Amino acid sequence: MFERCMIGLHAAAAAALALIAIVSLLFGSRFELLTLNAGPGPWVWLGAWLLLSLLIAGQRRPVAGWRLGLGACSVLFGVTAVLGLLRRAPLALPVGATLLLLAAGAGALALAIDESRVLAVRGRRRALAGAPTRRPSGVGRTARRASDAGRWRVRAATAIAWGLCALSFCVFFAWAQARSGGRVEAAGHAGMLLVFFVLVPGAGGGAWFPRAFAAIWLLSAGSMSWLALRVERPALLALALAVALCAVARLVRGGGALPEKVPA
């Protein structure tokens, strides 16, 4: 389902833009599309994008989804070009020609996606996957359980680390959005930079370099505490403490075992 949704969102983005252009050309001033005015334009685009995405995601086969999305793009680009010419829009000829070129490109791509080729490759894979595979022998149930528990611990630690990153960023984002023009707003900006350039890289590389991760996160915890005291928001100290505890836990436990396979 995730795959179908992603394909839908990708394939529908440009088509929704074309749809907005069509609506704008058709309705003119009756369809508010001026910046800073709270008109329906953004919502129409978002709605059209999501609806088209759903329509495309409704296709059971991904290739069919792509074909539908690209086909929709092709048709909508073509309609936009023709409408511009019919409405006698300024620059209608060059813009129309470009849109028709894009429509032809999207259409050609939709036709070029060869379903049989994809299915043939998948068929071969399925046959291979169906073949009996040698399961590792001599691995006891207890050892497997221990390994599972270890894996879950690593996953939980990773989830907590990323959760802390997200939470910290949200807090600083809210500060930065305060638009107070004062210290809290500036601290929000500084905090966002801290999370993005220090906390997140630390979390990303933590599985490989646990000591570096711990050092970076301790540094972040210190900086967050400084920010909390600077703008007199002691609640942030709790978050800084959580970051510090996470770093210490990683230091005590060491890094998670990650495979070192590199794709050919």
Add this chain to the structure above:
Amino acid sequence: MTTRRTLAMLYVLHSWAGILVGLWVFVVGVTGALLVFKAEIDLWANPSLVDLPRAASPVGPDAVLRSLALERPDVVPTLLQPPNEVNPSWFVFSGGSGGSERIKWSARADTGEIVSPVDSELGQFIRNVHVFLLFGPRWPVGFLGVVVLFLIASGLVIHRKISSSLFTLHWGRSFRVVIADVHRVAGVWGVGFHVVIAFTGAWLGLAPVFEQTYRLLADSGERPRVEAPATSAALAAVAVPPALAPSVDRFLARAVEDIPGLRVELIALTRWGRDEPRLRFSGRIEGALSSALEVTYDMRSGALLERSAPADGSALMALDRAMEPLHFGNFGSLGLKWLYFVLGLGQAALAASGTLIWLERSKLRLRDVAAGSAPAQGASQGHV
């Protein structure tokens, strides 16, 4: 020499960072490619402007403002946009802040006569999607630029066989192979462009964030508050009679003297009709890789309040002024615009193909797990 451990780490980080921001990069890529022709799209979306004539020597801003004052005396102008190589007419903006409705008017370039309100700003709408994701502030897209820089760097390190993939496109092979080839070809051929776009995007988006951080560190957290815009009632109370108002035309001529070669693209009217009205002329010099050249005057005293010319400021400021033209590709000829357009679409293709590769890999991994076999190399981590 990169170790296998480092490569494995970079694969994981590249693929996860890619899947997290892939859709966003795709949307930014498509809208960015279109934005190269923003002025053209804005004009095209307004069929009512088709009959406006292009004047060999357009009237000055005074004629336009006079015409607006006659047509709509209740309206407070905030911004003027002179005719240029794409737009044959003047544009006047009014309102737009403090909750007032924003209106964009078109005016004939030969007489200054106000023709009609402009229906649509489709190009600007696309820019809002590109820069602000419609509703947000500017910095998220700056952070995205940094992630894209990381994706480019990690992609180059893990890919290794760069020269061989310049011309490798296996059209006859499976969907996954073709997509992987498209990803490599789009990435390698456009690498210089992608780096420039990501870096300039990160700069433009994060500059205010760094500025605020510097303010905090330098212990000057307080920022002067922006004054509320003039309302029609306030304007009526202190409005300067048009006959006595200082000439914007004269200030325009002076701006071109103060910054030689300046081609004015926008005239901002601050506190128009109130005490201490100010005029800010911004634009760029033809052919120069520099934007945001500005000069601000106090209309009452005629004093020059602020100037940002190519010769002014540090090297950092000069670099800052080069960022916008480099990002939007509006410093060269039409050919350069088309190059930006194609490469921008290439960036979108890069993002889409990367996401598809991730999806294919994760499907293979799930299938392998279901079949009870060891995951295929690389598939175990959703490698791209």
